[in-house]
Amino acid sequence: MTATRxxxxxxxxxxxxxxxxxxxxxxxxxxxxxxxxxxxxxxxxGGLSLMTNGVLALRDVGVEPRFEDSGVVFAKLHFATRRxxxxxxxxxxxxxxxxxxxxxxxxxxxxxQVLLKEIGDTPITLGAEVTGFTTGRDGVTVHFKNGEEAHxxxxxxxxxxxxxxxxxxxxxxxxxxxGYVCWLATPSYEDPRLPHAYVAHYWGRGKRFGIxxxxxxxxYWWGTQNMPAAQARTWHGGKEDILRSYAGWADEVLAVLxxxxxxxxxxxxxxxxxxxxxxxxxxxxxxxxxxxxxxxSVGQGAALAMEDAAVLALRLADTSDTVAALxxxxxxxxxxxxxxxxxxxxxxxxxxAERPLQVLARNSYFRFASKSxxxxxxxxxxxFRSTR
Numbered sequence: 043m044t045a046t047r048x049x050x051x052x053x054x055x056x057x058x059x060x061x062x063x064x065x066x067x068x069x070x071x072x073x074x075x076x077x078x079x080x081x082x083x084x085x086x087x088g089g090l091s092l093m094t095n096g097v098l099a100l101r102d103v104g105v106e107p108r109f110e111d112s113g114v115v116f117a118k119l120h121f122a123t124r125r126x127x128x129x130x131x132x133x134x135x136x137x138x139x140x141x142x143x144x145x146x147x148x149x150x151x152x153x154x155q156v157l158l159k160e161i162g163d164t165p166i167t168l169g170a171e172v173t174g175f176t177t178g179r180d181g182v183t184v185h186f187k188n189g190e191e192a193h194x195x196x197x198x199x200x201x202x203x204x205x206x207x208x209x210x211x212x213x214x215x216x217x218x219x220x221g222y223v224c225w226l227a228t229p230s231y232e233d234p235r236l237p238h239a240y241v242a243h244y245w246g247r248g249k250r251f252g253i254x255x256x257x258x259x260x261x262y263w264w265g266t267q268n269m270p271a272a273q274a275r276t277w278h279g280g281k282e283d284i285l286r287s288y289a290g291w292a293d294e295v296l297a298v299l300x301x302x303x304x305x306x307x308x309x310x311x312x313x314x315x316x317x318x319x320x321x322x323x324x325x326x327x328x329x330x331x332x333x334x335x336x337x338x339s340v341g342q343g344a345a346l347a348m349e350d351a352a353v354l355a356l357r358l359a360d361t362s363d364t365v366a367a368l369x370x371x372x373x374x375x376x377x378x379x380x381x382x383x384x385x386x387x388x389x390x391x392x393x394x395a396e397r398p399l400q401v402l403a404r405n406s407y408f409r410f411a412s413k414s415x416x417x418x419x420x421x422x423x424x425x426f427r428s429t430r
Contacts, residue, residue, distance in 0.1 A: 251265045
């Protein structure tokens, strides 16, 4: 009897999506090689939210990292005005208990280390900048800038917003730019007003600020400000400019800003892309931000990449027809990811409201919305299994 050859996946990108993909594919018995453009695994961006649905998705494939050893459980999310006056507190505890997993706040570097443990001895090639791929009857060959190549049975482009794999599939694209800039940092800072696992969003006129205590003496914060898209892409101000932008805001907002070293502040324009209906061709597909980049308003970037990875692994485990499995994965994932990409975009427009009447309507709606309406919204986000 001839033994069945183990299929080999080429994964481009060693971020959250790429590492999650390697972990899930290995769990269902596939070989994996990872290729990463960066010359070292140095995560950028600081903290992030890892929501319940991402944890559940990995669990469905038998991947169960101990996120609690590296992150903190986020049980409540506080919303406030720019001066700190409470608007609403939303609890996730009841739904998390029902679903069987919490949501976490975690530093990107810590999450990366957790996932690296899950992929074991999976080879990772650094400094591997993809220039393109070619497909044939025996699989796919990836071409790199240094002239080297890699061959596998299929290719997963998990190479983020500027994905080289997506560029070959979809051609040149313009990002969708809602017109605001984002600042973020994760300083070492402790403040009794920001207790363990504290998470709050502060809403102003055309501006927001978020604070999350992610443990180990670290605060993850982010801020936004409306401005023309071209200005957001080229913003080169400094810490003092950001402080002036938030003059008069809550004391804890200004305190964490003042405590942040200027060199730790990252500036990025708000961008996503119009939803892509075709994620792949032949033995090639996309995953995570390469497939469906989204704005941050629903905090789902990491979790949706994990969902993708789990569904991809399960569909590949269903059949030896790799191409059919990739198309089945894409068909399953498009409806949910399309819905959440557009939800994040529409929510960001509401949250970035600038006119006084719009701000009043936003705050009033959220303050007086029924609990059932908010529960329904959160279930849409967190109940991954109900969408399958």
